[in-house]
Amino acid sequence: MLKSVLSWYDSTVDRSPDTSSGWPAIYASIALGGIFGLVSMAAALAVAIPATVVTWISVLVLLTFFGKPRKSLVVEGKKLTVEIMKTVAKILIKEGNLVAAVCAVLGYFLLVRKDESD
Incomplete structure (x- = not known):
């Protein structure tokens, strides 16, 4: 997915190199941020599920011991x-949005800097 977004961006910039608008960079950086946000949410979920199950079992066992x-x-x-x-869910969404926003901003600046160096 990342390669397809970057190849779309490269083809868009190659077709119209004289345009000074940064709209393709904005679109590409938002797409990259969204992809990284979803990937980070999936990775956090992979860690959160076992931790949540252990917490849930511990609380139920403690409630059982207290009669x-x-x-x-x-x-x-x-x-x-x-x-x-x-x-x-609230924590995953909050952290996924944070990662997506940071990646989108960084992606925009990297794409704009890449175009200036070309």
Whole structure:
């Protein structure tokens, strides 16, 4: 995907080298930022899922040791699962957006600098 975005950008710039507008660079940098944001969210999710499961099991075991009856333990487990998933989703989205924004800005400056050196 990265190569296709960069080849699209190179072909767009090669067709119209006299244009001084940075729109192709903006579009390409947003696409690159989005790709890197999604990849970083997937990588964070790969780490977050095992950590979330361990946390969830630990809390349920602690609730069991403190004498919670099974029915209330099931209800608490459902509430806990929803709360943990909401928290993980919020963190993943926030960090993915941050990575996407940083990569988009860096990508824009690198693409503009590449054009100036050519």
